[in-house]
Amino acid sequence: MGLIRNLQPERSSEQDEPSRFEKAILPHLDAAYNLARWLTRNDQDAEDMVQEACLRAFKSFDGFYGVHAKAWLLTIVRNTCYTWLGKNRVHDLSASLDEDVHQAESQVPDPQALLPRFEDNQALRQALEGLPAEFREVLILRELEGLSYKEIADVTGIPQGTVMSRLARARGRLKLSLAGHMNKEH
Template sequence: MTAGGTTSAFEAAIVPWLDAGYNLARWLLRDEAQAEYAVQEAVLRALRYFHALRGGEARAWFLGIVRKTCFTHLEQRRDGREQNGLEDDHLEVLQWSAGLAGQDPALLVEQSQGRGRVDAAIRALSPPLREVLVLRELEELDYAEIAQVVGIPIGTVMSRLSRARAQLKMRLSPTGQAGRS
């Protein structure tokens, strides 16, 4: 295959999954700038090893590379604590809502608080639970794809997903702990 053909095949296989890779990286690293950097590095690794993708599922293969890249970054910056990496959710909501004329400000605040509670509840999950939840619920991967990305058996995926959902439900209940993370 020519260099141009390889580039075209790479773009067709990987570019559609860049947003999913960024989303996973953002949840794992909890920092938007680090997530962007990790995805860029993952793209370079994917390009370097593109020949290893032999007709397989490019999404799961690429997300696996993103995941490994994120864990490498976490190992490198580990100093005994995980960074909060809190996003400016309120600013995002205001920017998003700026284009929506006639929205009730009280409704926007309520939506922002609800979204913030969900984000806080997801951030409070341990990384193994958070990653399977993000891959399943936000990226809509099936159990087999999640198992491939994370490198664990499907039964472990189901178990972690069940625990993640239970903890999320508990944290989001009126008596839960979502606001205490």
């Protein structure tokens, strides 16, 4: 019963708690949803992930004193999604990431010819969705959320020195995928 009481704080004595929580979390709800949507690749699952992550955030909010609420919330969203992926989409996580990035880059026949490809939103979206989750997430965090390497390292739990090489591989894969798309059409 103690557990239940803890989850539902006395509003009379902790009037400021929900508002402090709301102030910290609500501004980052789009970021939370964006990451969850890209990781789960499904609207409804993404909503579930965000809702569950907010619950977890609420529960551990007492332990949060930092100023980087965005990175803190994204870390929880990311962990929630990974647990879910491990149970429901294990193939998303088990992709082989073994090719060398420079090799990938050199397999792109002509980077210049690829440029118009980037304009094709649909192709870009598909290529991004086709990447393994580990690559997808660093690109989302970097390009769509504008996080620094340090923040990406905090959210994903990979060493800061690995963030750059992970991004390099992700970009190489993305270009390669777009190039493949291009070849199929011509």
